[in-house]
Amino acid sequence: xxxxxxxxxxxxxxxxxxxxxxxxxxxxxxxxxxxxxxxxxxxxxxxxxxxxxxxxxxxxxxxxxxxxxxxxxxxxxxxxxxxxxxxxxxxxxxxxxxxxxxxxxxxxxxxxxxxxxxxxxxxxxxxxxxxxxxxxxxxxxxxxxxxxxxxxxxxxxxxxxxxxxxxxxxxxxxxxxxxxxxxxxxxxxxxxxxxxxxxxxxxxxxxxxxxxxxxxxxxxxxxxxxxxxxxxxxxxxxxxxxxxxxxxxxxxxxxxxxxxxxxxxxxxxxxxxxxxxxxxxxxxxxxxxxxxxxxxxxxxxxx
Amino acid sequence: xxxxxxxxxxxxxxxxxxxxxxxxxxxxxxxxxxxxxxxxxxxxxxxxxxxxxxxxxxxxxxxxxxxxxxxxxxxxxxxxxxxxxxxxxxxxxxxxxxxxxxxxxxxxxxxxxxxxxxxxxxxxxxxxxxxxxxxxxxxxxxxxxxxxxxxxxxxxxxxxxxxxxxxxxxxxxxxxxxxxxxxxxxxxxxxxxxxxxxxxxxxxxxxxxxxxxxxxxxxxxxxxxxxxxxxxxxxxxxxxxxxxxxxxxxxxxxxxxxxxxxxxxxxxxxxxxxxxxxxxxxxxxxxxxxxxxxxxxxxxxxxxxxxxxxxxxxxxxxxxxxxxxxxxxxxxxxxxxxxxxxx
Numbered sequence: 001x002x003x004x005x006x007x008x009x010x011x012x013x014x015x016x017x018x019x020x021x022x023x024x025x026x027x028x029x030x031x032x033x034x035x036x037x038x039x040x041x042x043x044x045x046x047x048x049x050x051x052x053x054x055x056x057x058x059x060x061x062x063x064x065x066x067x068x069x070x071x072x073x074x075x076x077x078x079x080x081x082x083x084x085x086x087x088x089x090x091x092x093x094x095x096x097x098x099x100x101x102x103x104x105x106x107x108x109x110x111x112x113x114x115x116x117x118x119x120x121x122x123x124x125x126x127x128x129x130x131x132x133x134x135x136x137x138x139x140x141x142x143x144x145x146x147x148x149x150x151x152x153x154x155x156x157x158x159x160x161x162x163x164x165x166x167x168x169x170x171x172x173x174x175x176x177x178x179x180x181x182x183x184x185x186x187x188x189x190x191x192x193x194x195x196x197x198x199x200x201x202x203x204x205x206x207x208x209x210x211x212x213x214x215x216x217x218x219x220x221x222x223x224x225x226x227x228x229x230x231x232x233x234x235x236x237x238x239x240x241x242x243x244x245x246x247x248x249x250x251x252x253x254x255x256x257x258x259x260x261x262x263x264x265x266x267x268x269x270x271x272x273x274x275x276x277x278x279x280x281x282x283x284x285x286x287x288x289x290x291x292x293x294x295x296x297x298x299x300x301x302x303x
Numbered sequence: 304x305x306x307x308x309x310x311x312x313x314x315x316x317x318x319x320x321x322x323x324x325x326x327x328x329x330x331x332x333x334x335x336x337x338x339x340x341x342x343x344x345x346x347x348x349x350x351x352x353x354x355x356x357x358x359x360x361x362x363x364x365x366x367x368x369x370x371x372x373x374x375x376x377x378x379x380x381x382x383x384x385x386x387x388x389x390x391x392x393x394x395x396x397x398x399x400x401x402x403x404x405x406x407x408x409x410x411x412x413x414x415x416x417x418x419x420x421x422x423x424x425x426x427x428x429x430x431x432x433x434x435x436x437x438x439x440x441x442x443x444x445x446x447x448x449x450x451x452x453x454x455x456x457x458x459x460x461x462x463x464x465x466x467x468x469x470x471x472x473x474x475x476x477x478x479x480x481x482x483x484x485x486x487x488x489x490x491x492x493x494x495x496x497x498x499x500x501x502x503x504x505x506x507x508x509x510x511x512x513x514x515x516x517x518x519x520x521x522x523x524x525x526x527x528x529x530x531x532x533x534x535x536x537x538x539x540x541x542x543x544x545x546x547x548x549x550x551x552x553x554x555x556x557x558x559x560x561x562x563x564x565x566x567x568x569x570x571x572x573x574x575x576x577x578x579x580x581x582x583x584x585x586x587x588x589x590x591x592x593x594x595x596x597x598x599x600x601x602x603x604x605x606x607x608x609x610x611x612x613x614x615x616x617x618x619x620x621x622x623x624x625x626x627x628x629x630x631x632x633x634x635x636x637x638x639x640x641x642x643x644x645x646x
Contacts, residue, residue: 083524083525084524101524102521102529104526107525108521108525110522112518114522115522116523116540116541117618118540118543118617127523127526127536128526128528131527131532131536132526132528163616180526183526189525
């Protein structure tokens, strides 16, 4: 379905409630500041500019999505934020401190789950607490209780002693979220976390994630290629364009909170989605026609 | 279309059929062997003399080449002498299955010909000791080196080229050197096994280490693990089951160096037994000893494989006895909990 031809109000129109909420967000302190971030690397074809002059700010407990066409460097961007890749220009400030390298203050949830298969769900969630606790073995019981609390929160207490291979994809991703949150990160980075899940599980996971975000003091940066998902979850959407990866527009989503599945058909929702589609898939002249020769009999039409 | 099912690529067979075919893999060679041994029409190039008749140089139980046997008989008949009689037979180096089977018992209870020679079980135990020492020394050196080489590029570049070169040098080529350095007893034998195993082991384990999912390392880093903790809490547990599997394969390789190793210096162990029996032309004992090596190897491997599934339950997906007990307990709790997504 494309929204290009629908008559919709502007996505800039915000209801008073939504506008008030954005004003409240603007009062909050900035958690993450990305300034003129660039990334280039050498390849056989010469220097490739993956990211160029990317700047944005994220305030405390905001939910930010990053979307863009394939090859726009959105995965590179989140991996740089996580410290898994190095940037070649600009800087990243977390609470005014420049960050380099990975650290527990920026939790990450990957598309491929990346649970440690040799550890039970409980031990997976305890991992971060154990490796980052300053003294080995301090209050092992406290760590376990803390981990169990996070497992309860994602609704998997019955599976605390199961191994990852015994869980479904959705359950694995819930464990991965619990594991990342157990470290109390300032920012939770999510790299297409629901991309490998079927549509039904994905819808469920989106609702879990909104509930978690509402109840936990965490700021979320979420990468997706699913426009509905971006609009449904986010406060703001950063739209990147490809070659080089640059910020095209930062959209304030005018859909009210709390978000509900019915809103998928609301005017604000569709208006935002229409704008995203214009940015990511500009309208083409006409549908591409394949050079297919008719191979059926006249009268035997499917439509 | 039941017949076509066997020829679907990668299609698993049901357990019962699988068992049948697995048993057949031993039964078929056994049938072939029995056919050659018991069916006089197949091969049997010799005649075993049961009555030499008038032929002076034939003796009872002597094995005579068929052509010669019938030529002599034809000559005897032409000269009106009594011909010899006999039955078709295989050469002495191909004993029948039942003879080899009997040897399995016989070889253990037959005392050695000379009082200072070892019994069969002593020879076997000596061989096993050589293997275990060789494999142990090789592993103690190669496993850490392989893991470190697979983890840090520095060590990989520092060791790989030389090891790649050295592994092409055949271990038996070092026999003379090993004797010169380590004497004529067990030292050089263990050394041959170490040389034969060590270099392959380093490369294999380094390769296994490099195949660890890099995403797990990234995940651990974003959880705050760094430096040695990354190594001890992610690399080591992540590769352990694969290293264990490598070790099983390499233990099998170590056995293949045994026969060469045991003729270095003074001949000992199962190789000594085999050569000694061959010298006495007791070939059923030779076969029994060779098959014994196979049985020891296969049994060890099956035991280690089973043991592996018990320790690395998370890898095999199979449940250890311990975890099956745990499941009974947890599933009772799960049933009471809210119906979640089913795994």
